[in-house]
Amino acid sequence: MAEQAETLRRAPLSRERVLHAAVALADGTGIESLSMRNLAQDLGVVPMALYKHVANKDELLDGMIDVVVGEIDPPVPDADWKHAVRQRILSARRVLQRHPWAPLAIESRNMATPAILAYLDAMIGTFRAGGFSVDLAHHVMHAMGSRILGFSQELFDAARQAGRSGATTPDPPAAMPPEVAARFPHVAEIAMAASHDDASVLGQGCDDQFEFEFALDLLLDGIERLQQQGWTSARRPR
Amino acid sequence: MAEQAETLRRAPLSRERVLHAAVALADGTGIESLSMRNLAQDLGVVPMALYKHVANKDELLDGMIDVVVGEIDPPVPDADWKHAVRQRILSARRVLQRHPWAPLAIESRNMATPAILAYLDAMIGTFRAGGFSVDLAHHVMHAMGSRILGFSQELFDAARQAGRSGATTPDPPAAMPPEVAARFPHVAEIAMAASHDDASVLGQGCDDQFEFEFALDLLLDGIERLQQQGWTSARRPR
DNA sequence: ACCTGAACACCGTTCAAGT
């Protein structure tokens, strides 16, 4: 591996190499430890050398986002819009599980990169091909929101923070102390039921994949119903 | 106002004052310009003085989050769970519009503060009182995710970044250049339709409140249907 | 012309010196 490091150091720096090293660094030790200085050190290069391939740190983040989005499977050709959308979103989710820092990075950048625009464009295209009006497709895209890129949208997402400590597995769940359970009885009731199933507690006892698909199907079923009813927006003119 | 600043400086420092000054600073100039040093300066105090009321910056953020969550209206007493949930979430949304930095702060902290736990507990209680099983209430809470706190969950949320530049109104939208429209025809089609309605472009031409309620009602209607059907989880035992 | 070390203007937080 010293040899590999040597090879990496020897290879000429390029935007491509910078971006992939940055993604690897964020995957490995968390986004909060991604600094221009750390990245340069990983690449065996002086910090200022990065600035020839990347204008600044924001542009680095944009590039990293495009690398991640580029890993999402292409759309499956399918006559059934629902299946096509479902498959692509589940693929996006698998990609995000490899890059748990990506959702927060995407949200904090708040600018559509070319790769994200291409992804959204294809998704809208799938709805339109499935017979959706421009109007309905528009609102449906808003309603799915970040879930369309595979975001879990959980308030507290253990996976997202996994990279924080550099650990691959999240901390073993701290059992809910009795006085907390007394103050929040409904939360405790759910945590208890979940831990009964899985010998764990809230957030840990939940099957992330089940929860994601439950929410996704709830949305897709609702959307299908609107489309079949020939929904049109009843926006008040102004 | 020099007088007011003087009064503020004279008042003894307290955790309460520190937190409210931090919220005001984040509201005014954006969360990225909230530093311990800037906050101390606003309070007319030396930076180290803050550390007697707040252990560190993470705890400051937790406290700020609790201030914001505390501004959400209490649950309306209502026999109809759907109306009660809807009203409380719309109240949460109004609060977040006053504090556009809060969603990102909450997501980046990834720890339930007492105020958030109390909010979630009350929400679960509303579902349970409406006849939901523990099981269904659990999955429904996951499916709503961060929307339950009024998050728009939009991929690109103009409001969230509004505090960035300190401007109250977002930048006037840059019109989509023709070559971008050609590369992303479906996005362009939607942007065109939206701008036809509102003389604006994608993201700007959308009625945020309409999109939020559209998504919320899509979820609530789907949830109501599950509850009426007596849905139970078909989780495979292991 | 290109590259890069030093410097600048920041951070959060520690710590020891001052009262």
Next chain:
DNA sequence: ACCTGAACACCGTTCAAGT
């Protein structure tokens, strides 16, 4: 015992000096 200035270990980025 409390308070706080200086210091430490970081940032992203500028800029001028070196090749």
